[in-house]
Amino acid sequence: MIPEELQLSSATKDRLFGLLVKGVLGTLLLYALFPIYWMVISSFRTRTEITAADPQLLPVELGQIPAIVQDPALLLEILHYENYITMWARFPVLDYFINSLIIATTTTVFALVVGCLGGYAFSKYRFPGKGGVGGALLGTQMIPGILILLPMYLLFIWIQDTIGFPMTNTYHGIIFVYTTFTVPVAIWMLRGFFDTIPDSVEEAARVDGCSRIQALVRIILPMAAPGIAATGMFVFLVAFNEVLFASILASGDVTPFAIGIQSFETQTTAYWGEMMAASTVATAPILLLFVLFQKPIVEGLTEGSVKQ
Amino acid sequence: MASTTRQFRRRVADLQLGNYLPFYSRLSEEQRFAYKLLAPGLAMMCIIHFLPIIWGTLISFMGVDSTYARQWHNAPFVGLENYLYVLDPRTVIGGRFWFSIRQTVIFAVGSLVVTYVLGLTAALVLNQKFKGRFVARTLLLLPWVAPVVVTLLIWRMMFQQQSGIINNILLSIGIIDEPIYWLIGDNTIWTLVLTHSWTQFPLVMIMLYAGLQGIPQQLYEAASIDGASRWQKFRYVTFPQLKPVSAVVVLLVMLWTMINFTAPYVLLGAQPPRAGQVGILYIYEFAFSNFQFGRGAAMSVILFIIAMTMAMVYYKYLFDDDFTEDSQ
Known part of the structure; x- marks a missing residue:
């Protein structure tokens, strides 16, 4: 001892x-x-x-x-x-940024609209099949993207050939895919935020003569604004960072930043300096937004895992 | 007038839905509203998630290759041939597929161990009372918030064999004598594990941190009265209490790593070395460089089944273990 x-x-x-x-x-x-x-x-x-x-x-x-x-x-x-200064001329960085902003922002808006409706239904109402739908929402997060990409690629080509409506390398094609991808996550996160709003709020609004949808849009949604912002940021980041679908379905004129930035490293030379400059430009606003809005984001992330 | 309209509407609803969808007519108005709210989300999920899975499985039984890329429905039905081909370790494709599955398991288990250790350490540190811990929490979350494509490329730059800062630091401290090839050869899989863990540990940290906050203070007080040391408190109070959260973390990190495409695709660049080709990356390269969609789909289904089986076995083990009862 x-x-x-x-x-x-x-x-x-x-x-x-x-x-x-x-x-x-x-x-x-x-x-x-x-x-x-x-x-x-x-x-x-x-x-x-x-x-x-x-x-x-x-x-x-x-x-x-x-x-x-x-x-x-x-x-x-x-x-x-x-x-x-040189990166803008050497690579179409501006195009990449604009494409990413268009794709990620539109995705965020659509996913939030659909997600708010679904998340609210999930949080406030009991209905037959609720458990099954919940399981399906989580189950979608376990599917390897490649399993969906193969048929999706064939579907896009088939639509183009038979109907003549362009799908690959278009904004609407990739936005549609991303929106659906992020909707389950958005529903799940928003459900947690709606849970924190007492049921009595909707009842009071209904007594005052609102329809159910009016109560949701006019009373509940403004109350859930921080949660919606947090979910929106999450969806935006997912859409911004996606490379699997983007590499196949969004090249050419709609190449997003996540794919374009990789072309800074060519077969012969790696333009690390320019790459890191473009990366800094992309990262700074995202980090800043996170530092400003981190409270609801962190809560939204931990909610589901801890509450079980 | 309004009440007549409502009556009329109800009558129409009864007529149509009552006759054709008896299930729907039995629902309360509230439940119908809930379904209407969920309808767009569910419809989209059907189109993008469930139909493609069925379709993808269908394709895996068909000989879809470059000839049939534009008319997949005309491709011949080949039964289990695709599966037998990609699972046969004697063929080149089959051998490489098995190898990629092995690399996937290393990637998933390795990342799980590293992220869990880092995440738990960080969560325990943040759970101490010190000034500026809110700032520290924010800073530790940044690796996860920064766009992952960007952070992967930073690591790619730092792992360069000649000019990379990592080899440089290791050489100057004297840990290694020769620059290591991080991005070519057999080391690649470990490079992948290290980098992926860096991007994911903040998520594990914040989940475990939330779990730590939920542990009742009385348990520690009781342990103090019994004269427990710091280590004993961790061993007999903290760790068992964290079990439910840890279970979720382990499951999520395993599954998400197994199906992760971004990390290997961006970190390993245009010509990924063999050792870094985890399952999903190999399927991608194989399917889209040779237009072998049928065989690619068969591999994807196998990967999906492996991930699902692991998740289910784990889930079952969890419930056999009755962790929920321990924690109450």
Whole structure:
């Protein structure tokens, strides 16, 4: 056994434990944030700097800091912001962004409309087959996308050939696929938010002469706005990040960012600097929105898993 | 006037639906409203989820290849031939398919272990009381919120053999003597596991964190009175109490990793090395580069069945284990 005088007192133990917690937290933060930091740093570097054998961890050398503090304009010389200018001409980044915005925003709107209706029905009413529908909603999340993509591809081609209505490489084709993909998730998340609104609200609105649909649109939906925003952000991210369907069904003029950004790495050269500049432009607004609206988003995500 | 209209409407409803859909007429007005609200969502799910699954299964029994891509319905019915072909380990395709299934299992189990350990550690740390833990929680969630295509490409850049920062740091600390090939050769599957875990651990963290918050404080007080150490509290209070949430986390991470396409597709680039071709990526390459839709569909069905079987076995094991009773 450890002799008496060498045993740690409980105060010392607490302090050591506190240190351990801080150390682990620091390591985790470093691990979580370093790649994001590296993206931003790399976006300000030239190709030679990025492919150098000994990349610098800091954007500026420590010895340069006093000079920069004296003359901030020097920063513009050290940090190469050229990537942010050349990328637009070298790759159709603007088109990618616009395509992604059109696809993801429209998907979000449609999925929210359908999801609000379904989620509300799920939260407030009992009806035969409710359990089955719930299971089906969750079941859709377990299906490998490729199993759906193959028939979907054949269907799109068949529609084009027989009816003559273009489906592949169109906005409406991919938006339709994404909307349906995200509706089950949207219903499930929104159900959790509607659960938090008491049933008496609808009853009161009904007593005041609203029809059921009026009660939903005029009274309930405004109350659920934070939850709807959170679900909307989630749906937007899913649509923004999707690559499986996009790589087959949305190329050419409707290529979204998620597919287009990969073309920065060509057979012969990788334009990492430009790629990271475009990535930074795409990531910054999303991170900002998340930091602003994180409370309902985090609640919406954890709701289903913990409540069972 | 209004009441006459309503009566008329009701009569019409009784006439039509009462006769043709006896089930629907028996529903209360509230239940009918619920169905109407759900109808658009369900209709869309039928078109995109359930019909294609049936159709995909149908195609897997047909010889749909490049000749029939534009007229799949004329393709010959070949019975189980597609299945037998892709499951036969002696053919090149079959052998590679089995290999890809193996890689899928490594990918799923590996990612599960890494994300669970990271997620639990982070959740436990966040559950301590310290200043700025809200900020810390936000920052730790960022890897999951940042667009995953972007983060995968960042990791691809960092894993470059010559210029990548990861090899550079490992070399300068002295852990390795030679730059490692992360994105070619047999290491690829582990690169995939590490990267995917980075993008997914915040989700596990936040779910487990919510679970930790739900553990009644009295249990810890009781444990303190019994003189339990920190480790004992974790071992006998926290961990068992987290079991229901952990069960959900394990199931979701396993399934979502098995059917994940984005991570291997983006991280491994245009020419994915053999070792990184997990099931879904291999099916994709095979089906769309050779237009072998019938065989591709057969592989997809097999992948789906494997994922579903694992989920069901796991689910059954959970309920045999009666975790719900323990926690109450």
